[in-house]
Amino acid sequence: MQFSQQVESMRILINTKNYDYGSVKVKMDITYILRHKIDVALLSTIATSMPSFREKVMNIVHWLFMIGAVEFLVVSIFAQSLKVFSFIGPYFQSLSEARGAAASVFRLIDEENDASVNEIDIWKENTEVIYNINGDIEFDNINFSYPSRKDVPVLRNLSFIARAGQTTALVGSSGCGKSTCISLFLRYYEPSSGRIIINGRPITDYNVQQLRQNIGVVSQEPILFGMSIYENIRFGKVNATQAEITQAAQEANAHNFIMELPNKYETLVGESGVQLSCGEKQRIALARALVRQPTFLLLDEATSALDNVSEKIVQEALDRAYKDRTTIVIAHRLTTIQNAHHIYVLDNGSVIEQGTHETLMAKEGSKYQSMVKRQQMERINDDQDDMMSTQKATEEDEKSIFERSPLLSDSQTDDVNKQTTRPLRQRFVFLRLLSMNSPEWITILIGCIMCVLNGVAQTLFAFLLTKMVEAFKYCSTSERRRHVLISSLFFLLLGALVWVLRFFQYIAFAIAGSKLTQCIRSKAFACLLRQEVAFFDQPENSSGAICTRLSSDASAVQDMAGTRLGVICEALALSFFGILFGCLI
Numbered sequence: 205m206q207f208s209q210q211v212e213s214m215r216i217l218i219n220t221k222n223y224d225y226g227s228v229k230v231k232m233d234i235t236y237i238l239r240h241k242i243d244v245a246l247l248s249t250i251a252t253s254m255p256s257f258r259e260k261v262m263n264i265v266h267w268l269f270m271i272g273a274v275e276f277l278v279v280s281i282f283a284q285s286l287k288v289f290s291f292i293g294p295y296f297q298s299l300s301e302a303r304g305a306a307a308s309v310f311r312l313i314d315e316e317n318d319a320s321v322n323e324i325d326i327w328k329e330n331t332e333v334i335y336n337i338n339g340d341i342e343f344d345n346i347n348f349s350y351p352s353r354k355d356v357p358v359l360r361n362l363s364f365i366a367r368a369g370q371t372t373a374l375v376g377s378s379g380c381g382k383s384t385c386i387s388l389f390l391r392y393y394e395p396s397s398g399r400i401i402i403n404g405r406p407i408t409d410y411n412v413q414q415l416r417q418n419i420g421v422v423s424q425e426p427i428l429f430g431m432s433i434y435e436n437i438r439f440g441k442v443n444a445t446q447a448e449i450t451q452a453a454q455e456a457n458a459h460n461f462i463m464e465l466p467n468k469y470e471t472l473v474g475e476s477g478v479q480l481s482c483g484e485k486q487r488i489a490l491a492r493a494l495v496r497q498p499t500f501l502l503l504d505e506a507t508s509a510l511d512n513v514s515e516k517i518v519q520e521a522l523d524r525a526y527k528d529r530t531t532i533v534i535a536h537r538l539t540t541i542q543n544a545h546h547i548y549v550l551d552n553g554s555v556i557e558q559g560t561h562e563t564l565m566a567k568e569g570s571k572y573q574s575m576v577k578r579q580q581m582e583r584i585n586d587d588q589d590d591m592m593s594t595q596k597a598t599e600e601d602e603k604s605i606f607e608r609s610p611l612l613s614d615s616q617t618d619d620v621n622k623q624t625t626r627p628l629r630q631r632f633v634f635l636r637l638l639s640m641n642s643p644e645w646i647t648i649l650i651g652c653i654m655c656v657l658n659g660v661a662q663t664l665f666a667f668l669l670t671k672m673v674e675a676f677k678y679c680s681t682s683e684r685r686r687h688v689l690i691s692s693l694f695f696l697l698l699g700a701l702v703w704v705l706r707f708f709q710y711i712a713f714a715i716a717g718s719k720l721t722q723c724i725r726s727k728a729f730a731c732l733l734r735q736e737v738a739f740f741d742q743p744e745n746s747s748g749a750i751c752t753r754l755s756s757d758a759s760a761v762q763d764m765a766g767t768r769l770g771v772i773c774e775a776l777a778l779s780f781f782g783i784l785f786g787c788l789i
Contacts, residue, residue: 339403
């Protein structure tokens with residue numbers, strides 16, 4: 205499962221609470237990338253070491269002329285030490301970019317501490333174990349405004365009761381607050397005032413994890429992951445058996461069409477379920493909700509985007525799912541809730557009418573009656589062209605999305621931008637990265653030791669070259685041959701030593717850098733999963749922006765602890781020892 209899939213499907217992950225399941229999938233991908241980066245480091249080591257070895261041999265020819273040994277030694281050492289500054293210049297730009305990327309990623313990780321209503325805080329509210337949550341659901345004088353637009357009330361003194369074991373329907377025009385009720389019951393948001401009561405107890409008395417484990421949700425736009433049908437259904441209950449998954453598929457009217465597929469339950473649905481029709485995707489989403497045998501079933505316009513044939517099949521499955529469950533239905537097509545035990549008509553965030561289908565239809569001039577008659581006329585006009593009804597459902601879909609994700613006002617956008625772009629103390633970024641990379645301190649220490657030894661080894665090149673020059677200047681022909689052969693042998697040994705040292709240097713920093721990237725991505729993704737849903741309503745926290753921070757920025761951070769850092773450390777060591785030896789001689 206890719207980052208983008210999990211980010212775009214964040215509501216499903218939050219609702220199912222499959223944090224560990226999703227994180228394991230991501231960690232598998234990160235581990236594969238880690239191995240790939242280490243392989244690249246091996247090839248990079250060979251590619252960068254061989255030219256250095258060749259350069260040392262070729263430089264012998266250029267310096268074998270009649271100059272003083274001491275003068276040559278000093279000039280050679282200073283030249284070697286000063287040359288590296290031009291060599292490592294571009295790497296400092298990478299470090300600067302990595303520093304900025306690290307600040308961006310850390311801001312995402314620290315966002316968890318800044319949220320006004322945080323998932324982790326809500327989880328810790330109550331540790332009392334309540335496995336079977338059941339009873340009436342009561343909304344008592346609920347007032348609510350979205351955090352991104354607090355000056356626009358969505359619910360105004362909303363009160364209604366959904367009886368246990370019965371089906372309760374919420375209807376009304378787009379923007380009246382129907383879907384907001386679902387979000388509040390799932391505790392995606394907290395009401396501004398009022399309270400939600402389950403079986404006589406405030407909803408805050410229940411642990412969020414336990415509460416959501418007793419809730420099944422089917423939304424108007426089913427979200428499937430790019431895996432098999434079996435895995436998609438099992439996402440509703442990670443430890444579900446084959447028998448439980450099959451039973452859930454049968455209850456959702458999905459088993460028959462699944463068995464007709466070539467690979468049956470192991471059939472891959474493709475990215476976002478592109479291999480399946482809308483009706484098939486909706487039935488699999490329903491099976492995913494039913495596999496956990498939920499006490500409460502929430503249906504958010506589950507059939508609004510389906511054609512008439514698919515709607516009939518899905519509605520049959522929903523009618524079976526209603527039995528013995530407390531069900532709240534948000535309906536666009538009012539024909540689907542005629543058998544509901546109680547219907548509430550919402551307008552402008554409040555209940556204006558309530559009753560059964562028959563009693564509401566008996567009220568002349570009621571809003572419910574006018575809505576039903578209008579849809580009946582539309583259905584008659586659209587019988588010749590079924591595509592028209594699908595188009596209207598799509599338009600309602602977009603309006604409903606607007607209802608759940610209201611736009612920010614200009615003033616609040618400025619406030620959000622100021623909060624998001626507040627400066628992070630970048631001078632401490634490097635120390636924080638080292639702290640996160642502390643499990644690899646032995647690997648980093650080995651890399652640093654290799655850097656120091658590399659610097660010393662390259663400084664010794666000047667001494668060996670001096671001995672060779674002295675042999676040409678002061679020794680006889682026979683002694684000169686012996687000194688040159690000995691010096692050449694030491695050159696070969698020194699070149700081999702540098703190659704080995706650089707090999708372990710590159711490998712050490714590559715492993716440390718790759719594991720740092722893995723750690724950052726895992727921590728950032730874990731913090732992302734525990735954000736309140738309002739966090740994702742903000743424009744700067746779109747799926748594309750978050751994926752960029754998880755992929756590009758996390759990879760850029762590797763420059764601060766990867767092979768480039770090793771090259772800089774080696775260059776600094778060479779400069780230090782070069783200047784030191786040059787001054788002492």
